[in-house]
Amino acid sequence: MKFLLLPLTVILLSRCSPAPDTFGKLDLKKWRGDRGGCNGVRDAILPDFRAEVQNLKGQTANTLTELLGRPDINQIADRNQKFYIYFLEKGPQCDQPGAKSNSRSVAIRMSAIGLATEITFQNGLP
Template sequence: MQQSAVCFLLTTTLFACGPAPDQFGKLDLKKWRSDRGGCNGIRATLLPDFKAEIHNLKGKTANTIGELLGRPDINQIADRNQKFYVYFLEKGSHCDKPGTKSNSRSVAIRMSAIGLATEVTFQNGLP
């Protein structure tokens, strides 16, 4: 009995540590992650596919969002232990001078205090 539980945990752990997926519904995650900061214009072309999957992003953990979409371009701390993962959708001043304020189109995913995605918004710059 104990041996089967250990085998199950080992198998689950091995599969959980696999490579990040390349597809999330219609969204090509490999292309999304390759366009850091939206500086190459690839994310803008993927926007319709991203919007089609918004409802599937809500409720995912911060770790899962990071695995799917890659490290956020900006990780912004908000009130009440919430945070935003911000991904730029187009080239802007942040591409030429990292760390500078940018008004480029972006998408922000709000993470709750318990680390779950609760809201996805689109804006120019930061939320």
């Protein structure tokens, strides 16, 4: 019985570790701290984000949320897919949460099995 408890304890303790501060070149603390892109920090570190796009693809929804923080908008698409949208610049979403915004954003398409499959940049929502 003791042998079964040790692996379970290790698994539970490893899940309690804090979110990482960096992902390759990307400073995740700065990214997460700029909710809605309202402080201009995400826009300033956008080149670092673009450098890690290929490494973000294939990550699970839980991993992405741990790395990038809760999305500014979680949009449901067809066929059980979702988009995690993160705004890159200040806009109406800063003054009025939930307001329609055409501010530059990045959208991460999540497949039906919860993996990031596509990352696009656009104005507003995809």
